[in-house]
Amino acid sequence: MTIHIINPNSLSHVTDGIARAVAPIAAASPVPITCHTLADGPPGIETQAHVDGVVAPMLHFARGLETDASAFVVACFSDPGLAALREQSKVPVIGIAEAAVLTAMTMGQRFGIISILSKSIPRHMRYLGAMGVMDRLAADLPLELGVQDLADEARTFARLQEVGRTLRDGHGAEVLILGCAGMAAFRARLETDLGLRVVEPCQAAAAMAVGRVALARAQ
Amino acid sequence: MTIHIINPNSLSHVTDGIARAVAPIAAASPVPITCHTLADGPPGIETQAHVDGVVAPMLHFARGLETDASAFVVACFSDPGLAALREQSKVPVIGIAEAAVLTAMTMGQRFGIISILSKSIPRHMRYLGAMGVMDRLAADLPLELGVQDLADEARTFARLQEVGRTLRDGHGAEVLILGCAGMAAFRARLETDLGLRVVEPCQAAAAMAVGRVALARAQ
């Protein structure tokens, strides 16, 4: 049996990053954790059409993994297809955004989210509203960095610091969430720098999946 | 220019029912209203997988209508693809669930929803949460009737009365919403019977689209 983490975009280097992020968790897991790239997914999930469009291929892909699955993790911060995969699968299904939010809710009263681009924030707001946790949100602020800028690690970290500080000092965030699957490399440094807990969503989700696999033993 | 109403399931008799429901509105519209069946849609939208899966073909279909569109109406009470179609299109996009809720909010302080099956209610709750209007909801209760039962008009109306009365007397609903695209034929009778305004969502959406087409003239 295996915890299957599905990166619903088609970029295998993103999947590799997720695998590196969750490797220490896998080491403590009672079952293996395997990361998959959804070959039929788009090269990035940036629009609502991407979010909705990726569901059908992801459900198809997950159906093929169901028989040896202990749990699924959907590794995109929009949690595409989370409700649909829960309908389809018999095992726990964890979305990285939901897992990050629920984990952050045990670490501080108000969480801040650092998004890449402002255009995804309304989607996050709809989702947090559907989760019923808007009163726990400090704010969701964008780095507003393009692909080019994100390639520059120093520049990206500087913006993470800047936005994180605004969330902490201007919006009362006690804990931060990295609102994207690809920033795990910055987590520890940002946590140290800001003096706040920083939740990397793939790690939060993998850890929650480990817990749920353990829980299933009791049920 | 045209208001395009898209029934995202593949059943043309459902589309015919929508067309009948909105015909009186079309007569008062400054532009024609045309109802379409999404040939690529499933025969019914019952699961979250249906809701998500219908988005890509619907976006494709709507793209073909964009050049002569004044507005789009998505005619399924789960409002599939509403956010995605708004990203894609330059004209107003109205979902029948959202339109029904916003219309009901002008007719009474708390609205009740009559759903066909209880399994769709959690989806509605997520959506009302995302809309941020949970405090206006009296309750969402199911008819819990199968396809066979729904074919029996007398039985269906009896359940509509029963559930409507519970929403009015047990949950304080001041206005009711029919939580499905195919019950327009019962609207007027139910309204008279219960003494409450009853909103049929396709009509509410078509009417809102008419208004938005008028609004676009001012902008």
Added chain:
Amino acid sequence: MTIHIINPNSLSHVTDGIARAVAPIAAASPVPITCHTLADGPPGIETQAHVDGVVAPMLHFARGLETDASAFVVACFSDPGLAALREQSKVPVIGIAEAAVLTAMTMGQRFGIISILSKSIPRHMRYLGAMGVMDRLAADLPLELGVQDLADEARTFARLQEVGRTLRDGHGAEVLILGCAGMAAFRARLETDLGLRVVEPCQAAAAMAVGRVALARAQ
């Protein structure tokens, strides 16, 4: 039959501005739209006493128009007497604040309101609370301009830009609402300037009334 728009203050030049704002909508309406000045109203509605005090004369005035009314629009951003006129009249009654908010809720996840003066904001907050839509509000910020300053168009527009930018960049507003009946002339320019949809409340209400008149044909 007619859509009657009632400006509840006594200034006919305000009514003229509303008539200009809704003229393009009237051209697409199945029934005429007529704007009225409430002669018994105060010269401006600035305090809660004005809001409450204008209800009785407005109800009296509307009663005289009821027989040929298709719908009423109350054209003051405090929606004075909305609930009372709904009790009195058999036709749809639309308030410009409610209509602007409900319209904005279909254009973006969080709306910002630009008010003239900060002293009206608590009244708006009470109203948005009563509507149950506080989670959709980005912020409500004042121009804080007096009558003299408002006469200076360039200065007014500069403040609209400044406050609109703060709502967009500092508070995450995706769509803006002009929180007063008299700023229609700035709408289009502000929308272009900020790259956000801007809702003029009289237009939103007139358009919604057009839709509701069409809806009434189906009921």
Added chain:
Amino acid sequence: MTIHIINPNSLSHVTDGIARAVAPIAAASPVPITCHTLADGPPGIETQAHVDGVVAPMLHFARGLETDASAFVVACFSDPGLAALREQSKVPVIGIAEAAVLTAMTMGQRFGIISILSKSIPRHMRYLGAMGVMDRLAADLPLELGVQDLADEARTFARLQEVGRTLRDGHGAEVLILGCAGMAAFRARLETDLGLRVVEPCQAAAAMAVGRVALARAQ
């Protein structure tokens, strides 16, 4: 200096009932408490038009009492003109509905409201929404008794018991509020009968006014 309680309807026997209800409070007040009948008010406040229409005469009446006022209490459960009187007056202004709710919030986590008629409940809901306290409401249920029935004390008390029990056992109310100015005579018996605290709104408001008069000494 005096605490002025204004009954905004024109029935002096209602005012007499209020005076009897607050007499024990007056005995503990540092200033006299005087109850007034608003001669220009309607014989009962049952519609939204009554609520709005009573504001202007009440403001006029209160202006005449301002110079020797320590505080005002508006003694109608719709709190008509509360915001307007607060704008006008320099002294504390207490509404009986607001006071009852705030008092109940110190006596239990969720309060139930017993209203006379269901038609006033949407107005209460708008008000509780404006107060931002909907999460503390268990439910608001009507006696649904007409004037004739209310004249029958035994019948009225039986309905109070019945509705109170439903609020306690079916809706989780820990404390009850009598949603009308004229049921003080039943308060103690109902409290004993149900084993729940029962808040009479005129008493709650008068007591809060006593507190605010004391507070003013410190400011």
Added chain:
Amino acid sequence: MTIHIINPNSLSHVTDGIARAVAPIAAASPVPITCHTLADGPPGIETQAHVDGVVAPMLHFARGLETDASAFVVACFSDPGLAALREQSKVPVIGIAEAAVLTAMTMGQRFGIISILSKSIPRHMRYLGAMGVMDRLAADLPLELGVQDLADEARTFARLQEVGRTLRDGHGAEVLILGCAGMAAFRARLETDLGLRVVEPCQAAAAMAVGRVALARAQ
């Protein structure tokens, strides 16, 4: 019979400050007001452990005062043991934070809180969430002053002004609450300086207790 105000920390000079703050209220009270220092309390209540730890000795202390108590006031802005003391005592129990919030809710639509240190704000947020009044909160901002700095009155007042202005101008607060039992001396000056009502929580609680003692006469 007496209103007992319990300062749950062990510093008698803090108790003395509370006594000075409520002295004018005591003068208008039908029963004496007595301030007590909880000898077994910690020298200050700064952590959650302090909040929870002080409950048992406070309950013990209050039990000894019960027989001649008209009401209790818990005089620490975390309202330690409020629910427990309400379970234990037969008389009204008022917490200074709750009383300040409920009082502020009658003075403006959104209240701002000025806290001493940011680390207590998450505790306040949990409490306001439990009270169900988050929609009425403008913001809760810290002075972030240490004990040394607080000893400097001029510096403290300058920070109070600065934070108060931010709450008023940046967050829309209409009324301010001093989020600590020891800043009564600054209340009046801050109110005058900012042009906003400023609620001192011990005074608000003592005044509410006076009202509740009066209310008890009616019950």
Added chain:
Amino acid sequence: MTIHIINPNSLSHVTDGIARAVAPIAAASPVPITCHTLADGPPGIETQAHVDGVVAPMLHFARGLETDASAFVVACFSDPGLAALREQSKVPVIGIAEAAVLTAMTMGQRFGIISILSKSIPRHMRYLGAMGVMDRLAADLPLELGVQDLADEARTFARLQEVGRTLRDGHGAEVLILGCAGMAAFRARLETDLGLRVVEPCQAAAAMAVGRVALARAQ
């Protein structure tokens, strides 16, 4: 290193029941799970005074375990001392009520809670309000069984079924939470009987702790 589960009451047979409930989870945990009885705790935690009073001895006890702790679980459904222990400890601290709620939020849109006695429900409501998740609650209903009745397993299960059915059919709960640490033995049967997921809070918390221990490896 160890996950320490602390039963804050003094009954070792309760601790034994918890140990049995989490045994299958322990088998899948990367570190041992040890259950402790707080000898200084009361024989049951039934009042708010118990909840608050148990914090100091529990903090003391936990301090002694800190050096070899991987995580702490507080095993009482009132989550006593959760915030305080989080302040004190460097490792993850999980409360069984919080963990049950967060787990249930991934299993259904609205959760129902089955409490033993109605008197604990207001405490739960305050806590859910502090967590900001009231919109996800279907209802919290009591078994209302005394200690004698609880000893009768058949009777207890019959009430669990009855209350669970009411939560499912009358309140729309999609998932249930056992609102007490001692009903693990009924979980599986109740789940099967009702066709709803049933969350046992000690198991949910232990599983979440396992996940958090894994997460700590990545941080």
